[in-house]
Amino acid sequence: MSNGTTRILSEEQIDEILYCSRAGEVEDLKTSFDSCLKENHNFDEILKSIQDSNESQNSPLHYAAANGHHGIVSYILEKASLASILAQNDAGNTPLHWAAFNGHLEIVKDLIDRIESLAPKSTSEASTNGAKLTEEERDAIAEKEARQRSIWDVVNNAGRGPMSEAQMNNKEAIVDFMLQRMVTAPTGAPSDETVPEQDTNKPAEAAVQSEEDGITRKTQDLNLQKENAA
Secondary structure, three states, X not given: OOOOOOOOOOHHHHHHHHHHHHHOOHHHHHHHHHHHHOOOOOXXXXXXXXXXXXXXXXXXXXXXXXXXOHHHHHHHHHHOOHHHHOOOOOOOOOHHHHHHHOOOHHHHHHHHHHHHHHOOOOOOOOOOOOOOOOHHHHHHHHHHHHHOOEOOXXXXXXXXXXXXXXXXXXXXXXXXXXXXXXXXXXXXXXXXXXXXXXXXXXXXXXXXXXHHOHHHOHHXXXXXXXXXXX
16 A cells, blocks of 8 residues: 555565565665666655555565665665664654564664764763663663653654664663663754654554554564565
């Protein structure tokens, strides 16, 4: 479904890119993107067209991050804008939500590194210097985060950020990493030109949509096979 936007890619192009993103086929993905770029579409236009083509509004980065395909994530991060990296699906989840929930620590690190590199810089110089956090330090950081969210800590429709999703799925290494990064991460709301506007006026029942979101159907995505294969 196009969600009311003009589709700039063919259905075949969209299906191929989404399949490669799920299956981790890096070279085929690059070939598909190169073909689309030769048609004078820029990289972010391609990502947006693919996201708008499906009802769940998942981008190729959502699927690659969810399934742990590091090569594809790296390729997209090199070319995508901050807005595309922080794009939310219909349940409000960013690719970082999915990577965190599924425990892909290296992808979480790469996503946060890239988001912070593209985001307005924080004036804070506080650092943990890689030290293991005590319970008191974790509580202090969590309290600070409650007052001012890091730019990558986007809240989904259920009111949860990526760290909460990781914690719900017992991904403690990711929780510890995110807590440490919150000390120095750029904070504050970026301009509307940088990051897509988030709808903060969604009805209360939106919280229950998490049960229908792809993050709770990850098994289907992980096992998805290419449709109509020869």
